[in-house]
Amino acid sequence: MTEALNNSQMEMLNTMASAVMDIVKTASDWVTFAFDAPFARADVFGVRIGGHLFVEGLLLVVILVLLSQKSYKPPKRPLTKKEIDELCDEWVPESLIPPITEEMRSEPPVMESAAGPHTVINGAEVVNFASANYLGLIGHEKLLESCTSALEKYGVGSCGPRGFYGTIDVHLDCEARIAKFLGTPDSILYSYGLSTMFSAIPAFCKKGDIVIVDEGVHWGIQNGLYLSRSTIVYFKHNDMESLQSTLEKVTLDNKRAKKLRRYIVVEAVYQNSGQIAPLDEIIRLKEKYRFRVLLDESNSFGVLGSSGRGLTEHCGVAIEKIDIVTAAMGHALASEGGFCTGSARVIDHQRLSSSGYVFSASLPPYLASAAITAIDVLEENPRLITDLKKNISILCKGLSDIEGLEIASDPQSPIVFLRLKKPTGSLKSDLRLLEDIADRVLKEDSVFVVTSKRSTLDKCSLPVGIRLLVSSAHSESDLVKAYKSLKRVAPLVLKGQD
Numbered sequence: 001m002t003e004a005l006n007n008s009q010m011e012m013l014n015t016m017a018s019a020v021m022d023i024v025k026t027a028s029d030w031v032t033f034a035f036d037a038p039f040a041r042a043d044v045f046g047v048r049i050g051g052h053l054f055v056e057g058l059l060l061v062v063i064l065v066l067l068s069q070k071s072y073k074p075p076k077r078p079l080t081k082k083e084i085d086e087l088c089d090e091w092v093p094e095s096l097i098p099p100i101t102e103e104m105r106s107e108p109p110v111m112e113s114a115a116g117p118h119t120v121i122n123g124a125e126v127v128n129f130a131s132a133n134y135l136g137l138i139g140h141e142k143l144l145e146s147c148t149s150a151l152e153k154y155g156v157g158s159c160g161p162r163g164f165y166g167t168i169d170v171h172l173d174c175e176a177r178i179a180k181f182l183g184t185p186d187s188i189l190y191s192y193g194l195s196t197m198f199s200a201i202p203a204f205c206k207k208g209d210i211v212i213v214d215e216g217v218h219w220g221i222q223n224g225l226y227l228s229r230s231t232i233v234y235f236k237h238n239d240m241e242s243l244q245s246t247l248e249k250v251t252l253d254n255k256r257a258k259k260l261r262r263y264i265v266v267e268a269v270y271q272n273s274g275q276i277a278p279l280d281e282i283i284r285l286k287e288k289y290r291f292r293v294l295l296d297e298s299n300s301f302g303v304l305g306s307s308g309r310g311l312t313e314h315c316g317v318a319i320e321k322i323d324i325v326t327a328a329m330g331h332a333l334a335s336e337g338g339f340c341t342g343s344a345r346v347i348d349h350q351r352l353s354s355s356g357y358v359f360s361a362s363l364p365p366y367l368a369s370a371a372i373t374a375i376d377v378l379e380e381n382p383r384l385i386t387d388l389k390k391n392i393s394i395l396c397k398g399l400s401d402i403e404g405l406e407i408a409s410d411p412q413s414p415i416v417f418l419r420l421k422k423p424t425g426s427l428k429s430d431l432r433l434l435e436d437i438a439d440r441v442l443k444e445d446s447v448f449v450v451t452s453k454r455s456t457l458d459k460c461s462l463p464v465g466i467r468l469l470v471s472s473a474h475s476e477s478d479l480v481k482a483y484k485s486l487k488r489v490a491p492l493v494l495k496g497q498d
Contacts, residue, residue, distance in 0.1 A: 098456075108450075109442065114139050117473040119448065126446040127478045129468040134303050134414045135384045136473025137334035137374050146373040147366045154365035162189075163351070166362035174368040178339050181375050182309055183319055187341040188350050189368065191360045193328030194220040196338030197296060199356030200326050202228040203349065204294075205263055210254070212246055212291065213265040214238065216272045219458045221265060221296060230263075237273065237462060240281045247289040262291045263323075268300035268311035272452060272462050274409025274417035276304070279315040283322075292323040302332025303414050308378050308385050314412075329367075333374040337363040388414060388472035391479055395470055398483030404494035405486075408465060417452070418486070419465035420494075431464050436493045437486070438466060445485035 079087075113120040115131035116138050137143055150170065160166030171189055178187040190196040201224030205211055209230040213221070216237040225232050233250060236242035243264070254260070264286055266277045279295070286293050297310045305313025310327075312319045319325065324342050329335045340350060350357055378384060395416055399407055402418070409417035423430050434451045441447045452464045468482065 109448065117471050117475070117478060121442070121448060124446060126442065126448045127474075127481055128448050129470070129474075129482060130448050130450045131471075132299065132331040132414075132469050133334060133471045133473065134332040134388060134469070135308075135334070135374075135378065136471045137332070137377065140334070140374075140377065142377055143334060143370050143373050146369045150366035150369035156366070157364050158362040160361060161357075161359055162362045163358055168362070168365050168368075170365045170368045170372075171362060174363075174372050175339070177372045177375055179341055181379070182325070182341055184325070184341045185344045186347040187339050188347045188354075188357060189363050190338040190340070190356050191363045192356070193298065193330045193336065193338040194223075195356035195360065196326045196328065196340060197221050197224045198227065199224070199354040200324060200340045200350060201225060201265070201294065203354040204324065204346075205230040205261070209261040209263065210250055211263045211265055212243065212250065214267070214270070214277075216270050216275075216460060216462045217265065217267055217296075218271040218460070219455065221267070222459055223457075225265070238270065238275045238277060240278060240285070243282070244285055247285055247291065251289055258290075262289075263294055264291050265294045266296070268295060268297045268304065269410075269413050269415060271299060271415065272454075272460050273465075274413040274415035274467070276300075276314075276410040276413055277311065279311050279317050283317055286321075293321075294324040294326070295322050296326050298326070298328040298331060298338075299413075299415060301327040302374075302378055303385070303388065304412070306385070307382060308332070329371050332378075333371050335367045335370040335374060337367055337371070384472045388470065391472060391474050391476075392416065392470050394476060394479045395468065395483060398480065399486065402483070402487050403491040405466070405490050408463075414470050416468040416470060417465045418468070419463045423463060427464060433493060434464060434466050437490050440489045440493065441482075441485045444489065445481065447482050447485045449482070449486075 109121045111119045111121055111128075112123070115128060115133060117128055117133070117136060118125055119128045119131075120126070131138070154168060154170065158166045158168060162171070175187040175189055179185065190199065197220040201221065205225070205228035207229040209228070210233065211225060211228070211230045212233050212235060213225060214237055215234040233246055235246040247264075250262075251258075264282060266282060268279070269276055277295075282293060285291075295311065300310045300314070302308040302310075304311055307313065309319075310325075311317075312322060312325075322342070324340060324346060326338065326340045328338045330337070340347070352358070389412065392412065392414060396407060396411055399405075399416065399418065404421055405418045406421050407416065408419045409415055420430055420433065424433070431451060431453060435453070438449050438451055441449060449466055449468050452467055454460060454464070466486075470479075
Protein backbone atom coordinates (compact mmCIF):
# COMPACT_ATOMS: atom_id res chain seq x y z
CA MET A 1 0.00 0.00 0.00
CA THR A 2 2.85 2.31 0.81
CA GLU A 3 4.39 1.59 -2.58
CA ALA A 4 1.11 2.47 -4.30
CA LEU A 5 0.94 5.73 -2.34
CA ASN A 6 4.45 6.67 -3.39
CA ASN A 7 3.70 5.93 -7.02
CA SER A 8 0.59 8.11 -6.82
CA GLN A 9 2.62 11.03 -5.34
CA MET A 10 5.26 10.68 -8.06
CA GLU A 11 2.63 10.81 -10.74
CA MET A 12 1.16 13.94 -9.22
CA LEU A 13 4.58 15.60 -9.08
CA ASN A 14 5.31 14.67 -12.68
CA THR A 15 1.95 16.03 -13.73
CA MET A 16 2.59 19.30 -11.85
CA ALA A 17 6.09 19.60 -13.32
CA SER A 18 4.77 18.98 -16.78
CA ALA A 19 2.09 21.64 -16.25
CA VAL A 20 4.70 24.16 -15.03
CA MET A 21 6.92 23.45 -18.02
CA ASP A 22 3.97 23.92 -20.35
CA ILE A 23 3.19 27.28 -18.70
CA VAL A 24 6.86 28.42 -18.94
CA LYS A 25 7.04 27.32 -22.59
CA THR A 26 3.79 29.09 -23.37
CA ALA A 27 5.02 32.29 -21.60
CA SER A 28 8.34 32.08 -23.45
CA ASP A 29 6.56 31.73 -26.75
CA TRP A 30 4.40 34.74 -25.94
CA VAL A 31 7.45 36.87 -24.93
CA THR A 32 9.30 35.82 -28.09
CA PHE A 33 6.26 36.66 -30.13
CA ALA A 34 5.87 40.02 -28.37
CA PHE A 35 9.54 40.92 -29.05
CA ASP A 36 9.67 39.56 -32.57
CA ALA A 37 6.32 40.87 -33.77
CA PRO A 38 7.28 44.61 -34.04
CA PHE A 39 10.48 43.74 -35.93
CA ALA A 40 9.36 40.64 -37.80
CA ARG A 41 9.80 42.21 -41.16
CA ALA A 42 12.43 44.87 -40.28
CA ASP A 43 15.69 44.68 -42.22
CA VAL A 44 18.53 47.18 -41.66
CA PHE A 45 21.36 47.01 -44.25
CA GLY A 46 20.25 43.46 -45.02
CA VAL A 47 20.33 42.34 -41.37
CA ARG A 48 17.10 41.10 -39.79
CA ILE A 49 16.43 42.73 -36.42
CA GLY A 50 15.17 40.21 -33.91
CA GLY A 51 13.67 40.60 -30.48
CA HIS A 52 17.01 39.94 -28.77
CA LEU A 53 18.30 43.32 -30.01
CA PHE A 54 15.44 45.00 -28.22
CA VAL A 55 16.40 43.25 -25.00
CA GLU A 56 20.05 44.21 -25.42
CA GLY A 57 19.08 47.82 -26.04
CA LEU A 58 16.96 47.77 -22.89
CA LEU A 59 19.89 46.35 -20.91
CA LEU A 60 22.18 49.08 -22.30
CA VAL A 61 19.76 51.75 -21.09
CA VAL A 62 19.67 50.15 -17.63
CA ILE A 63 23.50 50.04 -17.50
CA LEU A 64 23.79 53.73 -18.46
CA VAL A 65 21.28 54.69 -15.77
CA LEU A 66 23.23 52.74 -13.17
CA LEU A 67 26.53 54.30 -14.22
CA SER A 68 25.09 57.80 -14.04
CA GLN A 69 24.14 57.34 -10.41
CA LYS A 70 26.53 58.45 -7.70
CA SER A 71 28.87 55.79 -6.50
CA TYR A 72 28.52 54.49 -3.05
CA LYS A 73 30.53 56.31 -0.44
CA PRO A 74 31.18 54.95 2.97
CA PRO A 75 29.94 57.13 5.81
CA LYS A 76 32.41 59.79 6.90
CA ARG A 77 34.23 59.33 10.11
CA PRO A 78 36.92 61.40 11.82
CA LEU A 79 40.53 60.33 11.32
CA THR A 80 42.23 58.71 14.24
CA LYS A 81 45.29 60.26 15.81
CA LYS A 82 47.43 57.51 14.31
CA GLU A 83 46.11 58.18 10.80
CA ILE A 84 46.71 61.91 11.22
CA ASP A 85 50.30 61.28 12.31
CA GLU A 86 50.88 58.97 9.34
CA LEU A 87 49.56 61.57 6.89
CA CYS A 88 51.74 64.27 8.46
CA ASP A 89 54.81 62.06 8.19
CA GLU A 90 54.12 61.39 4.50
CA TRP A 91 53.47 65.08 3.61
CA VAL A 92 56.32 66.90 1.84
CA PRO A 93 55.78 70.71 1.77
CA GLU A 94 56.55 72.67 -1.39
CA SER A 95 59.79 74.65 -1.16
CA LEU A 96 59.45 78.37 -0.41
CA ILE A 97 62.30 79.18 -2.79
CA PRO A 98 63.43 77.71 -6.12
CA PRO A 99 66.38 75.30 -6.13
CA ILE A 100 69.72 77.04 -5.61
CA THR A 101 71.87 76.80 -8.76
CA GLU A 102 75.61 77.32 -9.09
CA GLU A 103 74.95 80.70 -10.71
CA MET A 104 73.03 81.82 -7.63
CA ARG A 105 75.87 80.76 -5.36
CA SER A 106 78.41 83.00 -7.07
CA GLU A 107 79.36 86.03 -4.99
CA PRO A 108 80.44 89.36 -6.53
CA PRO A 109 83.73 90.94 -5.49
CA VAL A 110 83.53 92.88 -2.22
CA MET A 111 84.97 96.40 -2.09
CA GLU A 112 86.95 97.23 1.03
CA SER A 113 87.17 101.00 0.55
CA ALA A 114 85.19 103.88 -0.96
CA ALA A 115 83.76 103.24 -4.45
CA GLY A 116 85.90 105.92 -6.07
CA PRO A 117 87.87 105.71 -9.33
CA HIS A 118 90.18 103.37 -7.44
CA THR A 119 89.04 100.94 -4.76
CA VAL A 120 90.37 97.97 -2.81
CA ILE A 121 89.28 94.37 -3.48
CA ASN A 122 90.85 91.43 -1.62
CA GLY A 123 93.48 93.75 -0.22
CA ALA A 124 94.62 94.98 -3.65
CA GLU A 125 93.96 98.35 -5.28
CA VAL A 126 92.01 98.16 -8.55
CA VAL A 127 90.71 100.62 -11.12
CA ASN A 128 86.96 100.82 -10.56
CA PHE A 129 84.61 100.84 -13.56
CA ALA A 130 81.75 99.19 -11.67
CA SER A 131 80.39 102.19 -9.71
CA ALA A 132 78.17 104.92 -11.18
CA ASN A 133 80.36 107.65 -9.69
CA TYR A 134 80.02 109.69 -12.88
CA LEU A 135 81.20 113.05 -11.51
CA GLY A 136 83.77 111.59 -9.13
CA LEU A 137 82.03 113.10 -6.10
CA ILE A 138 82.43 110.07 -3.82
CA GLY A 139 84.77 111.23 -1.09
CA HIS A 140 84.59 114.86 -2.23
CA GLU A 141 85.66 117.16 0.58
CA LYS A 142 82.61 119.41 0.43
CA LEU A 143 80.22 116.45 0.53
CA LEU A 144 82.01 115.00 3.54
CA GLU A 145 81.79 118.34 5.37
CA SER A 146 78.09 118.65 4.51
CA CYS A 147 77.34 115.13 5.78
CA THR A 148 79.33 115.70 8.98
CA SER A 149 77.45 118.90 9.77
CA ALA A 150 74.08 117.25 9.05
CA LEU A 151 74.94 114.24 11.25
CA GLU A 152 75.87 116.51 14.12
CA LYS A 153 72.68 118.54 13.73
CA TYR A 154 70.05 115.86 12.82
CA GLY A 155 71.57 112.51 13.72
CA VAL A 156 71.48 109.57 11.34
CA GLY A 157 67.86 108.65 10.54
CA SER A 158 64.49 110.36 10.57
CA CYS A 159 62.49 107.59 12.28
CA GLY A 160 59.26 108.43 10.51
CA PRO A 161 57.55 108.86 7.10
CA ARG A 162 57.26 112.31 5.60
CA GLY A 163 53.58 112.64 6.47
CA PHE A 164 54.08 111.51 10.09
CA TYR A 165 56.72 113.78 11.64
CA GLY A 166 59.46 112.54 9.30
CA THR A 167 59.79 115.78 7.34
CA ILE A 168 62.91 117.78 8.23
CA ASP A 169 63.78 121.20 6.86
CA VAL A 170 66.70 119.81 4.87
CA HIS A 171 64.23 117.63 2.92
CA LEU A 172 62.32 120.70 1.82
CA ASP A 173 65.58 122.47 0.98
CA CYS A 174 66.69 119.55 -1.17
CA GLU A 175 63.37 119.40 -3.04
CA ALA A 176 63.53 123.12 -3.71
CA ARG A 177 67.17 122.88 -4.85
CA ILE A 178 66.41 120.12 -7.36
CA ALA A 179 63.39 122.00 -8.73
CA LYS A 180 65.44 125.18 -9.10
CA PHE A 181 68.29 123.35 -10.84
CA LEU A 182 65.98 121.65 -13.36
CA GLY A 183 63.60 124.57 -13.79
CA THR A 184 60.45 122.82 -12.58
CA PRO A 185 57.77 124.07 -10.16
CA ASP A 186 58.32 121.40 -7.50
CA SER A 187 60.02 118.11 -6.58
CA ILE A 188 59.49 115.24 -4.16
CA LEU A 189 62.14 113.12 -2.41
CA TYR A 190 62.12 109.36 -1.97
CA SER A 191 64.19 107.33 0.48
CA TYR A 192 65.52 104.86 -2.05
CA GLY A 193 66.38 105.18 -5.72
CA LEU A 194 64.39 102.19 -6.97
CA SER A 195 61.40 103.02 -4.78
CA THR A 196 61.03 106.22 -6.81
CA MET A 197 59.99 104.17 -9.85
CA PHE A 198 58.20 101.52 -7.73
CA SER A 199 55.98 104.25 -6.31
CA ALA A 200 55.69 107.06 -8.84
CA ILE A 201 54.49 104.80 -11.67
CA PRO A 202 51.63 103.11 -9.72
CA ALA A 203 50.64 106.50 -8.30
CA PHE A 204 49.64 107.63 -11.80
CA CYS A 205 49.13 104.46 -13.86
CA LYS A 206 46.10 102.45 -12.76
CA LYS A 207 44.21 99.37 -13.88
CA GLY A 208 42.83 99.90 -17.37
CA ASP A 209 45.37 102.57 -18.34
CA ILE A 210 47.62 101.96 -21.35
CA VAL A 211 51.40 102.16 -20.93
CA ILE A 212 53.75 101.96 -23.92
CA VAL A 213 57.22 101.09 -22.67
CA ASP A 214 60.64 100.37 -24.16
CA GLU A 215 61.56 96.67 -23.91
CA GLY A 216 64.98 97.58 -22.49
CA VAL A 217 63.91 99.40 -19.31
CA HIS A 218 65.53 98.35 -16.05
CA TRP A 219 63.87 96.21 -13.40
CA GLY A 220 62.79 99.14 -11.21
CA ILE A 221 60.52 100.41 -13.99
CA GLN A 222 59.33 96.88 -14.78
CA ASN A 223 58.27 96.37 -11.18
CA GLY A 224 56.49 99.73 -11.04
CA LEU A 225 54.53 98.78 -14.16
CA TYR A 226 53.65 95.40 -12.66
CA LEU A 227 52.34 97.06 -9.50
CA SER A 228 50.25 99.50 -11.52
CA ARG A 229 48.18 96.64 -13.09
CA SER A 230 47.94 98.74 -16.25
CA THR A 231 47.82 97.35 -19.77
CA ILE A 232 51.50 97.17 -20.77
CA VAL A 233 52.61 97.20 -24.41
CA TYR A 234 56.33 96.99 -25.25
CA PHE A 235 58.03 98.47 -28.31
CA LYS A 236 61.45 97.56 -29.74
CA HIS A 237 64.40 98.97 -27.88
CA ASN A 238 65.03 102.63 -28.75
CA ASP A 239 63.29 102.12 -32.11
CA MET A 240 61.13 105.11 -32.98
CA GLU A 241 59.48 103.37 -35.94
CA SER A 242 58.38 100.60 -33.59
CA LEU A 243 57.14 103.19 -31.08
CA GLN A 244 55.12 105.01 -33.73
CA SER A 245 53.53 101.83 -35.08
CA THR A 246 52.71 100.72 -31.53
CA LEU A 247 51.11 104.06 -30.68
CA GLU A 248 49.10 104.01 -33.90
CA LYS A 249 47.97 100.42 -33.41
CA VAL A 250 46.93 101.00 -29.79
CA THR A 251 45.07 104.18 -30.69
CA LEU A 252 43.21 102.68 -33.68
CA ASP A 253 42.44 99.23 -32.25
CA ASN A 254 41.11 100.47 -28.93
CA LYS A 255 37.93 102.50 -29.38
CA ARG A 256 38.14 103.64 -25.76
CA ALA A 257 41.79 104.71 -26.07
CA LYS A 258 40.97 108.41 -26.15
CA LYS A 259 39.06 108.08 -22.88
CA LEU A 260 41.90 106.22 -21.09
CA ARG A 261 45.06 107.60 -19.53
CA ARG A 262 47.96 106.76 -21.83
CA TYR A 263 51.68 106.89 -21.07
CA ILE A 264 55.04 106.40 -22.76
CA VAL A 265 57.77 105.22 -20.35
CA VAL A 266 61.45 105.45 -21.33
CA GLU A 267 64.90 105.86 -19.81
CA ALA A 268 67.16 108.75 -20.78
CA VAL A 269 70.26 106.52 -20.73
CA TYR A 270 69.35 102.84 -20.73
CA GLN A 271 71.06 100.89 -18.00
CA ASN A 272 70.76 97.66 -20.01
CA SER A 273 72.38 98.97 -23.22
CA GLY A 274 73.95 102.38 -22.64
CA GLN A 275 71.88 103.87 -25.46
CA ILE A 276 70.38 107.36 -25.24
CA ALA A 277 66.69 107.91 -25.98
CA PRO A 278 65.89 110.34 -28.86
CA LEU A 279 63.72 112.57 -26.71
CA ASP A 280 62.85 115.08 -29.44
CA GLU A 281 61.28 112.31 -31.54
CA ILE A 282 59.48 110.87 -28.52
CA ILE A 283 57.95 114.27 -27.76
CA ARG A 284 56.81 114.61 -31.37
CA LEU A 285 55.03 111.25 -31.18
CA LYS A 286 53.65 112.05 -27.75
CA GLU A 287 52.01 115.23 -29.03
CA LYS A 288 50.75 113.56 -32.21
CA TYR A 289 49.03 110.67 -30.44
CA ARG A 290 48.24 112.55 -27.20
CA PHE A 291 50.17 110.46 -24.68
CA ARG A 292 51.93 111.47 -21.48
CA VAL A 293 55.67 110.81 -21.02
CA LEU A 294 57.42 109.42 -17.95
CA LEU A 295 61.20 109.81 -18.23
CA ASP A 296 63.75 108.19 -15.91
CA GLU A 297 66.92 110.31 -15.76
CA SER A 298 68.85 108.17 -13.27
CA ASN A 299 71.90 107.75 -15.54
CA SER A 300 71.67 111.13 -17.31
CA PHE A 301 71.06 113.59 -14.46
CA GLY A 302 74.31 115.45 -13.84
CA VAL A 303 75.82 113.87 -16.96
CA LEU A 304 74.09 114.91 -20.19
CA GLY A 305 73.72 118.49 -21.35
CA SER A 306 76.19 121.34 -21.11
CA SER A 307 75.35 121.91 -17.43
CA GLY A 308 74.28 118.39 -16.45
CA ARG A 309 70.55 119.00 -16.48
CA GLY A 310 69.91 115.74 -18.26
CA LEU A 311 68.36 114.55 -21.47
CA THR A 312 66.05 117.53 -21.89
CA GLU A 313 69.03 119.87 -22.07
CA HIS A 314 70.97 117.41 -24.23
CA CYS A 315 68.14 117.24 -26.82
CA GLY A 316 67.04 120.86 -26.51
CA VAL A 317 63.57 119.93 -25.27
CA ALA A 318 61.72 122.11 -22.75
CA ILE A 319 61.30 120.18 -19.51
CA GLU A 320 57.68 121.34 -19.33
CA LYS A 321 56.92 118.92 -22.16
CA ILE A 322 57.84 115.97 -19.93
CA ASP A 323 54.94 115.08 -17.65
CA ILE A 324 56.90 113.11 -15.03
CA VAL A 325 60.69 113.03 -14.50
CA THR A 326 62.29 110.62 -12.04
CA ALA A 327 65.92 109.99 -11.09
CA ALA A 328 68.04 108.17 -8.54
CA MET A 329 70.50 110.28 -6.54
CA GLY A 330 72.95 107.42 -5.99
CA HIS A 331 74.76 107.97 -9.29
CA ALA A 332 76.08 111.38 -10.32
CA LEU A 333 75.18 113.02 -7.00
CA ALA A 334 77.03 110.32 -5.00
CA SER A 335 74.26 110.30 -2.39
CA GLU A 336 71.23 108.02 -2.06
CA GLY A 337 67.48 108.18 -2.53
CA GLY A 338 65.60 109.49 -5.52
CA PHE A 339 63.35 112.28 -6.65
CA CYS A 340 60.46 113.04 -8.96
CA THR A 341 60.03 116.48 -10.43
CA GLY A 342 57.34 118.20 -12.45
CA SER A 343 54.27 120.36 -12.02
CA ALA A 344 52.86 121.17 -8.59
CA ARG A 345 49.84 118.94 -9.24
CA VAL A 346 52.05 115.97 -10.17
CA ILE A 347 54.08 116.39 -6.98
CA ASP A 348 51.14 117.01 -4.64
CA HIS A 349 49.38 113.90 -5.93
CA GLN A 350 52.37 111.76 -4.93
CA ARG A 351 52.44 113.19 -1.42
CA LEU A 352 49.00 111.64 -0.90
CA SER A 353 49.04 108.48 -3.00
CA SER A 354 52.64 107.33 -3.56
CA SER A 355 53.32 104.35 -1.29
CA GLY A 356 57.09 104.82 -1.13
CA TYR A 357 56.62 108.39 0.07
CA VAL A 358 53.66 107.89 2.38
CA PHE A 359 54.74 104.73 4.19
CA SER A 360 58.57 104.68 4.11
CA ALA A 361 60.78 106.44 6.61
CA SER A 362 62.05 109.64 5.04
CA LEU A 363 65.50 110.04 3.53
CA PRO A 364 68.24 110.35 6.20
CA PRO A 365 68.93 114.10 6.54
CA TYR A 366 72.66 113.85 5.85
CA LEU A 367 71.95 112.27 2.42
CA ALA A 368 69.61 115.14 1.51
CA SER A 369 72.32 117.55 2.59
CA ALA A 370 74.88 115.70 0.48
CA ALA A 371 72.60 115.92 -2.58
CA ILE A 372 72.23 119.67 -2.17
CA THR A 373 76.00 120.09 -1.91
CA ALA A 374 76.58 117.84 -4.94
CA ILE A 375 74.34 120.06 -7.10
CA ASP A 376 76.21 123.13 -5.81
CA VAL A 377 79.55 121.53 -6.71
CA LEU A 378 78.23 120.62 -10.17
CA GLU A 379 77.09 124.17 -10.87
CA GLU A 380 80.38 125.60 -9.63
CA ASN A 381 82.51 123.12 -11.62
CA PRO A 382 81.13 122.57 -15.15
CA ARG A 383 84.53 121.11 -15.99
CA LEU A 384 83.37 117.89 -14.30
CA ILE A 385 81.03 117.27 -17.24
CA THR A 386 83.72 118.21 -19.75
CA ASP A 387 86.18 115.77 -18.17
CA LEU A 388 83.57 113.04 -18.14
CA LYS A 389 82.82 113.47 -21.84
CA LYS A 390 86.55 113.44 -22.61
CA ASN A 391 87.03 110.20 -20.67
CA ILE A 392 84.06 108.56 -22.41
CA SER A 393 85.57 109.49 -25.78
CA ILE A 394 89.01 108.08 -24.86
CA LEU A 395 87.58 104.77 -23.66
CA CYS A 396 85.26 104.33 -26.64
CA LYS A 397 88.05 105.07 -29.08
CA GLY A 398 90.34 102.56 -27.35
CA LEU A 399 87.67 99.83 -27.43
CA SER A 400 86.44 100.52 -30.96
CA ASP A 401 88.53 97.72 -32.51
CA ILE A 402 88.32 95.16 -29.69
CA GLU A 403 88.27 91.61 -31.05
CA GLY A 404 85.13 89.54 -30.44
CA LEU A 405 83.21 92.37 -28.77
CA GLU A 406 81.47 95.53 -30.00
CA ILE A 407 80.31 98.76 -28.41
CA ALA A 408 76.50 98.86 -28.23
CA SER A 409 76.19 102.11 -26.27
CA ASP A 410 75.89 105.70 -27.45
CA PRO A 411 79.23 107.56 -27.86
CA GLN A 412 78.11 110.13 -25.28
CA SER A 413 76.76 107.65 -22.73
CA PRO A 414 78.58 107.29 -19.37
CA ILE A 415 77.75 103.57 -19.60
CA VAL A 416 80.09 101.99 -22.15
CA PHE A 417 78.37 98.72 -23.01
CA LEU A 418 80.26 95.87 -24.70
CA ARG A 419 78.40 92.89 -26.16
CA LEU A 420 79.46 89.81 -28.08
CA LYS A 421 79.79 90.18 -31.85
CA LYS A 422 78.80 86.53 -32.27
CA PRO A 423 76.42 85.43 -29.52
CA THR A 424 76.30 81.71 -28.73
CA GLY A 425 72.52 81.62 -28.90
CA SER A 426 72.23 80.94 -25.19
CA LEU A 427 71.91 83.76 -22.67
CA LYS A 428 73.62 81.67 -19.99
CA SER A 429 76.52 80.78 -22.26
CA ASP A 430 76.95 84.41 -23.32
CA LEU A 431 76.94 85.54 -19.72
CA ARG A 432 79.46 82.87 -18.75
CA LEU A 433 81.89 84.07 -21.42
CA LEU A 434 81.51 87.70 -20.39
CA GLU A 435 81.99 86.85 -16.71
CA ASP A 436 85.16 84.96 -17.58
CA ILE A 437 86.48 88.09 -19.28
CA ALA A 438 85.51 90.28 -16.30
CA ASP A 439 87.11 87.87 -13.83
CA ARG A 440 90.37 87.69 -15.74
CA VAL A 441 90.82 91.45 -16.19
CA LEU A 442 90.26 91.83 -12.45
CA LYS A 443 92.66 89.06 -11.41
CA GLU A 444 95.35 89.69 -14.00
CA ASP A 445 95.27 93.46 -14.56
CA SER A 446 93.38 94.85 -11.50
CA VAL A 447 90.59 96.34 -13.62
CA PHE A 448 87.15 96.04 -12.03
CA VAL A 449 84.30 95.75 -14.56
CA VAL A 450 80.92 94.05 -14.28
CA THR A 451 78.55 92.16 -16.55
CA SER A 452 74.90 93.08 -17.01
CA LYS A 453 73.80 90.07 -14.98
CA ARG A 454 70.08 90.21 -14.27
CA SER A 455 67.94 88.72 -11.57
CA THR A 456 65.39 86.01 -12.27
CA LEU A 457 62.69 88.68 -11.89
CA ASP A 458 64.13 90.90 -14.64
CA LYS A 459 62.17 90.45 -17.89
CA CYS A 460 64.53 92.50 -20.08
CA SER A 461 65.22 90.63 -23.33
CA LEU A 462 68.24 92.65 -24.51
CA PRO A 463 71.61 90.94 -25.03
CA VAL A 464 73.86 90.79 -21.97
CA GLY A 465 77.20 92.57 -21.99
CA ILE A 466 80.05 94.10 -20.00
CA ARG A 467 79.35 97.51 -18.47
CA LEU A 468 82.07 100.09 -17.88
CA LEU A 469 80.81 103.07 -15.87
CA VAL A 470 83.06 106.02 -16.66
CA SER A 471 83.90 108.74 -14.13
CA SER A 472 85.30 112.21 -14.59
CA ALA A 473 87.77 111.24 -11.86
CA HIS A 474 89.37 108.51 -13.97
CA SER A 475 92.80 109.42 -15.24
CA GLU A 476 93.88 108.79 -18.80
CA SER A 477 96.17 106.03 -17.57
CA ASP A 478 93.17 104.34 -15.91
CA LEU A 479 91.28 104.36 -19.20
CA VAL A 480 94.25 103.08 -21.19
CA LYS A 481 94.82 100.30 -18.68
CA ALA A 482 91.17 99.26 -18.94
CA TYR A 483 90.90 99.07 -22.72
CA LYS A 484 94.30 97.41 -23.13
CA SER A 485 93.38 94.77 -20.58
CA LEU A 486 90.04 94.03 -22.26
CA LYS A 487 91.61 93.94 -25.72
CA ARG A 488 94.15 91.42 -24.47
CA VAL A 489 91.82 89.16 -22.46
CA ALA A 490 88.69 89.10 -24.64
CA PRO A 491 90.26 87.33 -27.65
CA LEU A 492 91.90 84.74 -25.39
CA VAL A 493 88.63 83.83 -23.69
CA LEU A 494 86.57 83.85 -26.90
CA LYS A 495 89.14 81.86 -28.91
CA GLY A 496 89.27 79.29 -26.16
CA GLN A 497 85.51 78.95 -26.46
CA ASP A 498 85.69 78.47 -30.23
